[in-house]
Amino acid sequence: MSAAVPVHEGPLVIGVDSSTQSTKALVVDVATGAVVARGQAPHTVSGGAAGDGKESDPEQWWAALREALAQCEPYAPQAAAISIGGQQHGLVTLDRSGLPVRPALLWNDVRSAPQRDRLIGELGGFQAWAERTGSVPAPSFTVTKWAWLRENEPEAARATAAVRLPHDYLTERLTGQGVTDRGDASGTGWWASASEAYDEEILAHVGLSPDLLPRVLPHGAAAGTVQNLPDLPVAAGALVAAGTGDNMAAALGLGLRPGRPVLSLGTSGTVYAVSARRPADPTGVVAGFADARDAWLPLACTLNCTLAVDRIAGLLGRDREAVEQGGSTVLLPFLDGERTPDLPLASGLLYGLRHGTTPGQVLQAAYDGAVFALLTALDRVLDEDAAPDAPILLIGGGARGTAWRETVRRLSGRPVRVPSAGDLVALGAAAQAAGLLLGEDPAAVARGWATTEGPLYEPVQRDDAALHRIRQVMSGAQELLGRG
Ligand SMILES: Nc1ncnc2c1ncn2[C@@H]1O[C@H](COP(=O)(O)OP(=O)(O)O)[C@@H](O)[C@H]1O
Numbered sequence: 435m436s437a438a439v440p441v442h443e444g445p446l447v448i449g450v451d452s453s454t455q456s457t458k459a460l461v462v463d464v465a466t467g468a469v470v471a472r473g474q475a476p477h478t479v480s481g482g483a484a485g486d487g488k489e490s491d492p493e494q495w496w497a498a499l500r501e502a503l504a505q506c507e508p509y510a511p512q513a514a515a516i517s518i519g520g521q522q523h524g525l526v527t528l529d530r531s532g533l534p535v536r537p538a539l540l541w542n543d544v545r546s547a548p549q550r551d552r553l554i555g556e557l558g559g560f561q562a563w564a565e566r567t568g569s570v571p572a573p574s575f576t577v578t579k580w581a582w583l584r585e586n587e588p589e590a591a592r593a594t595a596a597v598r599l600p601h602d603y604l605t606e607r608l609t610g611q612g613v614t615d616r617g618d619a620s621g622t623g624w625w626a627s628a629s630e631a632y633d634e635e636i637l638a639h640v641g642l643s644p645d646l647l648p649r650v651l652p653h654g655a656a657a658g659t660v661q662n663l664p665d666l667p668v669a670a671g672a673l674v675a676a677g678t679g680d681n682m683a684a685a686l687g688l689g690l691r692p693g694r695p696v697l698s699l700g701t702s703g704t705v706y707a708v709s710a711r712r713p714a715d716p717t718g719v720v721a722g723f724a725d726a727r728d729a730w731l732p733l734a735c736t737l738n739c740t741l742a743v744d745r746i747a748g749l750l751g752r753d754r755e756a757v758e759q760g761g762s763t764v765l766l767p768f769l770d771g772e773r774t775p776d777l778p779l780a781s782g783l784l785y786g787l788r789h790g791t792t793p794g795q796v797l798q799a800a801y802d803g804a805v806f807a808l809l810t811a812l813d814r815v816l817d818e819d820a821a822p823d824a825p826i827l828l829i830g831g832g833a834r835g836t837a838w839r840e841t842v843r844r845l846s847g848r849p850v851r852v853p854s855a856g857d858l859v860a861l862g863a864a865a866q867a868a869g870l871l872l873g874e875d876p877a878a879v880a881r882g883w884a885t886t887e888g889p890l891y892e893p894v895q896r897d898d899a900a901l902h903r904i905r906q907v908m909s910g911a912q913e914l915l916g917r918g
């Protein structure tokens with residue numbers, strides 16, 4: 435728990451970030467945005483039966499939520515409202531008694547790549563999918579995971595009486611209500627962004643009844659109230675907001691307006707912006723997500739970000755900050771396959787070693803490789819009229835690292851602002867809970883909390899030579915990277 439603020443002015447709310455590696459919970463003073471208490475508990479990601487997947491037990495998310503909230507006592511039980519932000523896309527399958535049929539298939543599990551390819555072909559191709567759902571599905575998307583489950587574990591699919599996303603699962607444990615929000619629903623692949631409703635044709639195509647899905651709540655609606663849960667340090671009757679996907683929650687937490695790019699460095703790397711225009715990118719680079727309000731959140735996502743670079747630092751036996759500049763090494767850190775670029779079968783690639791190459795330069799090349807794809811998508815997530823010199827808001831666990839920040843500055847040539855408030859996903863969930871409590875726009879609540887304040891790092895000359903090297907290696911190695 436971080437240093438507690440002993441007095442608070444306003445009512446308290448709880449914001450939760452149930453992400454890939456851990457659950458973080460914040461108790462926040464609605465009047466000021468001050469974090470009164472913080473808790474965190476880890477999750478386990480296993481490799482699936484053959485060691486080639488990414489799965490987590492939803493029961494463990496619930497246990498981690500309880501643990502993180504217990505660390506927030508005595509403040510958590512005083513909260514008047516709570517909201518859950520969660521990792522997007524994960525397929526949670528529940529049986530008739532509400533218990534998980536099997537571990538959840540996570541967003542970074544690429545085993546559904548063949549089903550993804552088939553679904554794109556069977557339902558009209560890239561353009562048709564983009565127009566219909568806002569996105570060309572990646573193997574991250576829930577629809578591809580459901581198709582994988584039906585094909586590979588038909589008994590588990592048959593035993594499924596309800597399908598949830600990670601945040602819906604936790605909201606339902608709190609309230610007993612099977613509900614979700616448009617932000618997280620937009621990452622399933624079975625939510626039509628034009629009509630803002632489940633796409634019954636896609637659902638019929640993958641043999642999933644809409645009756646198994648949560649109801650999509652309108653912006654500002656409550657999911658319900660906290661049930662009487664004796665092991666949970668939250669008061670029965672506290673309001674529960676709809677919750678949302680973790681990227682949508684961070685956008686709320688930053689009070690994001692169109693034209694402000696965000697780069698998030700966590701297990702996933704993401705780059706996104708809010709837009710008033712419904713996105714539909716037929717190349718598949720940009721996912722056309724909805725935000726948690728009534729706008730849109732065009733976003734590009736990589737599978738290999740902080741964990742991949744930390745792994746390479748570990749292989750080199752170096753601290754993650756021990757980078758050195760110079761040399762011409764290129765490292766594509768695709769340890770888990772990759773989503774941006776669309777290379778689900780790829781593995782990591784190291785190119786350009788010389789006698790003079792130092793371990794620190796190889797580590798720097800890993801940072802460059804991880805940041806490259808995100809920056810190439812930056813202009814595509816921003817509206818055309820966005821100011822080209824708007825600072826990048828750098829968030830996520832990696833934003834605390836100097837090597838990450840300096841890599842983003844060097845490869846973007848843009849100013850970078852690092853909000854001093856950490857945990858922006860949890861803070862955004864808290865803003866959603868506060869918005870529900872006050873009947874106000876959650877993004878406006880977050881703006882009142884001044885969550886984007888933090889040091890601004892001036893732009894430096896963009897390192898076009900490094901970008902060119904990476905582009906060259908990427909195109910020269912296409913065949914190798916596509917083959918796995
Ligand atoms: N001081 C730091 N410097 C650089 N990276 C950090 C630092 N602290 C944490 N991280 C990175 O943050 C990552 C976790 O980020 P987080 O956004 O919490 O992930 P997720 O939301 O995917 O669970 C870790 O993989 C770690 O590499």
Ligand SMILES: O=C(CO)[C@@H](O)[C@H](O)COP(=O)(O)O
Pocket residue numbers: 453454455520521522523541574621679680681700701702703704721735
């Ligand atoms: O798949 C995506 C976005 O489309 C990821 O951003 C997940 O939402 C997981 O987020 P983290 O756990 O890395 O924060």
